[in-house]
Structures are given as structure tokens and as C-alpha cells.
Amino acid sequence: MVTDPAIRAVGFTGSTSGGRALFDLANSRPDPIPFYGELGSLNPVVVAPAACAAPGADVIREYVASVTLGQGQFCTKPGLLFLPAGHGLDDHLQQQIAAVRPAPLLGPWISTAYHAILEELAAHPAVRPLHLTQAPDDPRFSAPALLATTSADIRACPGLLRECFGPASLIITYTTGDDLLETIGTVPGGLTATIHGQEHDDEALFHRLSAALQVGRLIWNGWPTGVAVTAAMQHHGGPWPATTSPLHTSVGGTAVARWMRPVAHQNMPEALLPAPLRRANPWGFPQQVDGSGRNPGQSR
Structure with a gap:
């Protein structure tokens, strides 16, 4: 599966040896793909x-x-x-x-x-x-x-x-x-x-x-075994061998970013922008305009 051309990214939870083997496969492809492995941790x-x-x-x-x-x-x-x-x-x-x-x-x-x-x-x-x-x-x-x-x-x-x-x-x-x-x-x-x-x-x-x-x-003064799929869980990851990609979280509100490809739109007319990027913000997404955050419904 990791080497199939149709696969564009992989997430894995398991042993360090198994994760390292799959990580190496993902990087040895003609077109290397992201491999998000969550492996061992002593905590x-x-x-x-x-x-x-x-x-x-x-x-x-x-x-x-x-x-x-x-x-x-x-x-x-x-x-x-x-x-x-x-x-x-x-x-x-x-x-x-x-x-x-x-x-x-x-x-x-x-x-x-x-x-x-x-x-x-x-x-x-x-x-x-x-x-x-x-x-x-x-x-x-x-x-x-x-x-x-x-x-x-x-x-x-x-x-x-x-x-x-x-x-x-x-x-x-x-x-x-x-x-x-x-x-x-x-x-x-x-x-x-x-x-x-x-x-x-x-x-x-x-x-x-x-x-x-x-x-x-x-x-x-707490304990690490509590992990929640919420916005408060900002980071669930860590340096090797805990994960293969310590900059990303595998749990929480931003975990979905691992499966998204960023695209920047430069000098686009308003009508050509995706709906969440328009000034009118019809989807109600949080936006940052001219370096300042703007919540849905807030006047420009």
C-alpha cells in the first residue's frame, strides 16, 4: 500500500521497527510521500x-x-x-x-x-x-x-x-x-x-x-494518558522515536492538516478566490486580513 502510486500520504501507529520500515518505503518511492508514524514513547x-x-x-x-x-x-x-x-x-x-x-x-x-x-x-x-x-x-x-x-x-x-x-x-x-x-x-x-x-x-x-x-x-501536576480529539489537544507528537514527523499532531483539531496540501492564491480577483478566502467570507471561516485576525461576522 505504501508504494502504490495512488497513495499520497500514510498515517501509522505501531512499533518502532515496523514504522521505520514503512517510513523507508515511503521515502524510497520515485515520488516520496509524507509518512506520519506514531511509534514508541517512554513518557x-x-x-x-x-x-x-x-x-x-x-x-x-x-x-x-x-x-x-x-x-x-x-x-x-x-x-x-x-x-x-x-x-x-x-x-x-x-x-x-x-x-x-x-x-x-x-x-x-x-x-x-x-x-x-x-x-x-x-x-x-x-x-x-x-x-x-x-x-x-x-x-x-x-x-x-x-x-x-x-x-x-x-x-x-x-x-x-x-x-x-x-x-x-x-x-x-x-x-x-x-x-x-x-x-x-x-x-x-x-x-x-x-x-x-x-x-x-x-x-x-x-x-x-x-x-x-x-x-x-x-x-x-497531571498525567499523560488523557488524549482528546478536541481543539485543546494542540499537539500529540514528538521527536524520534515517538514519531517520524514531530511538527505535526496525530490527535486534535489540527490533525487534519496532515492530509491537506497548502495552496497560496496570489493577486487573485475576489471572484476567482475559493469561498472561504473571500472578504465576504460566506462560509464563516476565521480569517486573517492585513496581519490581523477577524472572526466570522466581524465588520471589516
């Missing part, structure tokens, strides 16, 4: 020390709910949680994740891949299983899991930064702001990043993190 969540000390239990409860929403099969699932060393929330993490029952994934092929990647990560000497149960007998089902490691180990073993599509997440402890920022610099491009903090206490840390994070959507 890191950073909890600053002040936020961890105050509403820490609430943050953990909401984190587990976000990880396990739809059995972790959201492209915006928080795959990494950065907590300050000595956070003291291990028991709460274990209690919250243990309360989530195994459930079916979209298909047995997804469950097989989930367990294979999870087992590889859990077996790594730098990783400590925080909650890991035996896979259910039914191959369609998968149990949620939490693994833990440190910022220093992530920098030494960057291969641990691997998406595990399903209800699993990796908790990374950091010691200082510099330790955190150095590790954040190794995280691949993603769709989202979330920061939980206190506005006045963590303002400087927020600015440093927002400059270091390579993502398409930054979230403050």
Missing part, C-alpha cells in the same frame, strides 16, 4: 522532592492508575517514574500495583512481546523487581509489574530505556537535580513528559527540565 514522569514529601501517596495512586489504564496499551503510558532517593514509597507502590488484577491485552502477540521484554528487563543485574508476578496461564492476559533502578545505572546501561508495551513501568531514583538532569538527557524523544512539583519550590528545576526533555507535550 517520563518526574516527581520533585517537595511533591514527593507532601502528596506522595496521591501521586503514587494516580501513577499506578495511569500505568494500568487500558492495561498499559496507551502510547502515552508513563513508562518511567523518577523519584528522589530515599522516597520511602515502596510499600505504597507495591500495594497499589498489587490491587490491579490481570486483564487481557489486545491480542496474544502483544502479550507475548510484553512478557518477553519484561523478563529481559527484570533479569538485568541493575534492575530490582518491585512487583513482579508470574504470567497468567491464559496467554491473552498480562499482570501489571513495577521495576526499579537508579539514575547512575540508567546512564551506565542505556539499553534499560526500552518501551515495554503493557502494564509495566520502570522507577528510577535520583540523588540530586544534576543527577536527574544528566539522566533525563539520555531518555529518547517521546510524546509526553510530566513534572510533579510545588510551583514556587521547584520553578528553577522545572525550567531546567523543560529545556532538557525532548517531547511534544509537557504536563505539570
Whole structure:
């Protein structure tokens, strides 16, 4: 399909390897076409020390709910949680994740891949299983899991930064702001990043993190799994490997722009312009005239 001459653009949601193969096909055509691939994303969540000390239990409860929403099969699932060393929330993490029952994934092929990647990560000497149960007998089902490691180990073993599509997440402890920022610099491009903090206490840390994070959507004291097909969803994309085209959104009011070809009309008489471009604006489209916006019905 990607190489068929009748196809003028392609949208894809799936694995990084599959998306890269199709992306290469789209660009190797005699007439290359746009390929909008939405691939893998780790969606890191950073909890600053002040936020961890105050509403820490609430943050953990909401984190587990976000990880396990739809059995972790959201492209915006928080795959990494950065907590300050000595956070003291291990028991709460274990209690919250243990309360989530195994459930079916979209298909047995997804469950097989989930367990294979999870087992590889859990077996790594730098990783400590925080909650890991035996896979259910039914191959369609998968149990949620939490693994833990440190910022220093992530920098030494960057291969641990691997998406595990399903209800699993990796908790990374950091010691200082510099330790955190150095590790954040190794995280691949993603769709989202979330920061939980206190506005006045963590303002400087927020600015440093927002400059270091390579993502398409930054979230403050919220969770990334909410995605809405509305005008408010201005951007759902991010740098590679999150997408192949980080300038465009795949969700929201402007997502349709991916399938439109821009055309400029220069020096055209009014009668020759498409209806939405005429000064009379019979379709009621928002217009910009002489550099100023004009809403439908507003006098010229």
C-alpha cells in the first residue's frame, strides 16, 4: 500500500521497527510521500522532592492508575517514574500495583512481546523487581509489574530505556537535580513528559527540565494518558522515536492538516478566490486580513 502510486500520504501507529520500515518505503518511492508514524514513547514522569514529601501517596495512586489504564496499551503510558532517593514509597507502590488484577491485552502477540521484554528487563543485574508476578496461564492476559533502578545505572546501561508495551513501568531514583538532569538527557524523544512539583519550590528545576526533555507535550501536576480529539489537544507528537514527523499532531483539531496540501492564491480577483478566502467570507471561516485576525461576522 505504501508504494502504490495512488497513495499520497500514510498515517501509522505501531512499533518502532515496523514504522521505520514503512517510513523507508515511503521515502524510497520515485515520488516520496509524507509518512506520519506514531511509534514508541517512554513518557517520563518526574516527581520533585517537595511533591514527593507532601502528596506522595496521591501521586503514587494516580501513577499506578495511569500505568494500568487500558492495561498499559496507551502510547502515552508513563513508562518511567523518577523519584528522589530515599522516597520511602515502596510499600505504597507495591500495594497499589498489587490491587490491579490481570486483564487481557489486545491480542496474544502483544502479550507475548510484553512478557518477553519484561523478563529481559527484570533479569538485568541493575534492575530490582518491585512487583513482579508470574504470567497468567491464559496467554491473552498480562499482570501489571513495577521495576526499579537508579539514575547512575540508567546512564551506565542505556539499553534499560526500552518501551515495554503493557502494564509495566520502570522507577528510577535520583540523588540530586544534576543527577536527574544528566539522566533525563539520555531518555529518547517521546510524546509526553510530566513534572510533579510545588510551583514556587521547584520553578528553577522545572525550567531546567523543560529545556532538557525532548517531547511534544509537557504536563505539570497531571498525567499523560488523557488524549482528546478536541481543539485543546494542540499537539500529540514528538521527536524520534515517538514519531517520524514531530511538527505535526496525530490527535486534535489540527490533525487534519496532515492530509491537506497548502495552496497560496496570489493577486487573485475576489471572484476567482475559493469561498472561504473571500472578504465576504460566506462560509464563516476565521480569517486573517492585513496581519490581523477577524472572526466570522466581524465588520471589516
